[in-house]
Amino acid sequence: VRTPRRSNQRTRIADELARLDTFISAQGLHFRLRLAGEQISLSTVYRTLHLLADLGRLDCVREPGGERLYRHRPGSQHRHYLTCRHCGLTLVVDATVIEEWAEQLRIVAGFAHLEHAVELSGVCGECGSETPEQSLK
Amino acid sequence: VRTPRRSNQRTRIADELARLDTFISAQGLHFRLRLAGEQISLSTVYRTLHLLADLGRLDCVREPGGERLYRHRPGSQHRHYLTCRHCGLTLVVDATVIEEWAEQLRIVAGFAHLEHAVELSGVCGECGSETPEQSLK
DNA sequence: GTATTTGCAAAGTGTTTGCAGAATA
DNA sequence: TATTCTGCAAACACTTTGCAAATAC
Numbered sequence: 228v229r230t231p232r233r234s235n236q237r238t239r240i241a242d243e244l245a246r247l248d249t250f251i252s253a254q255g256l257h258f259r260l261r262l263a264g265e266q267i268s269l270s271t272v273y274r275t276l277h278l279l280a281d282l283g284r285l286d287c288v289r290e291p292g293g294e295r296l297y298r299h300r301p302g303s304q305h306r307h308y309l310t311c312r313h314c315g316l317t318l319v320v321d322a323t324v325i326e327e328w329a330e331q332l333r334i335v336a337g338f339a340h341l342e343h344a345v346e347l348s349g350v351c352g353e354c355g356s357e358t359p360e361q362s363l364k
Numbered sequence: 365v366r367t368p369r370r371s372n373q374r375t376r377i378a379d380e381l382a383r384l385d386t387f388i389s390a391q392g393l394h395f396r397l398r399l400a401g402e403q404i405s406l407s408t409v410y411r412t413l414h415l416l417a418d419l420g421r422l423d424c425v426r427e428p429g430g431e432r433l434y435r436h437r438p439g440s441q442h443r444h445y446l447t448c449r450h451c452g453l454t455l456v457v458d459a460t461v462i463e464e465w466a467e468q469l470r471i472v473a474g475f476a477h478l479e480h481a482v483e484l485s486g487v488c489g490e491c492g493s494e495t496p497e498q499s500l501k
Numbered sequence: 502g503t504a505t506t507t508g509c510a511a512a513g514t515g516t517t518t519g520c521a522g523a524a525t526a
Numbered sequence: 527t528a529t530t531c532t533g534c535a536a537a538c539a540c541t542t543t544g545c546a547a548a549t550a551c
Binding site (some may be wrong): 372384390407410411430 | 539540541542543544550551
């Protein structure tokens with residue numbers, strides 16, 4: 228494992244993610260950067276996202292369609308989110324319960340290197356109170 | 365919502381899944397069926413898996429690569445699994461804690477229609493006790 | 502007889518990769 | 527200068543879809 232080099236592209240990508248502070252896809256991010264006038268290729272966005280994810284600087288979730296969404300992770304701990312399927316609103320939730328439960332489970336099952344992914348989605352208060360027509364899409 | 369019709373293909377697919385009782389991909393299942401001499405197209409496998417999933421007769425997880433794996437669900441409740449990344453061994457785990465935690469969360473956050481996905485993976489006792497060389501793969 | 506289901510091949514999606522040139526250390 | 531990084535276009539893996547023929551009800 229070697230230290231990655233700095234480059235304009237990587238800096239721009241990391242900055243944009245930190246500024247956004249919401250989940251966004253590689254393609255979405257690429258689009259935003261282009262709008263902002265940056266000349267960064269989609270491949271570079273993908274590669275940089277991998278890099279940042281490996282460094283633990285991003286959280287990642289997966290859309291029903293299979294698309295991966297990334298979000299800047301402020302601290303060093305991974306976090307869990309609750310997302311509104313309607314408007315995309317995401318809340319950070321306290322998942323201490325899960326962490327402890329998973330550790331218990333790991334011991335009982337005799338596993339090592341346990342990883343967990345928890346994805347929560349629903350319809351938030353705002354969206355739920357809209358007219359039925361709207362929720363039919 | 366209309367009642368689906370029965371067909372040889374659908375029966376074979378559902379049967380094979382029930383008999384297997386492990387996670388398998390659409391393509392993997394298609395391959396098995398062909399080996400068994402069935403003449404079923406891949407599209408039909410995909411379509412039937414969707415159908416069964418909609419009917420709540422399957423559990424579904426997603427591989428890191430993006431591939432979806434399906435498994436017959438014996439009861440009516442969805443289940444959570446702990447998978448060994450090495451050998452594929454999967455254990456059904458008791459996730460009552462999670463269900464309760466999710467419901468609490470739902471109420472506090474004022475959400476509706478909450479869904480959750482919990483995926484646990486690690487290295488099982490068997491695989492963990494192997495020689496380091498093997499685990500490097 | 503009518504509506505649903507199938508198989509095929511083509512298209513679609515998000516992502517990865519090989520390579521030559523550009524950029525970093 | 528020696529690596530690493532970038533952009534491009536092509537390749538990839540998995541999944542979905544349009545349509546005509548076959549099948550279930």
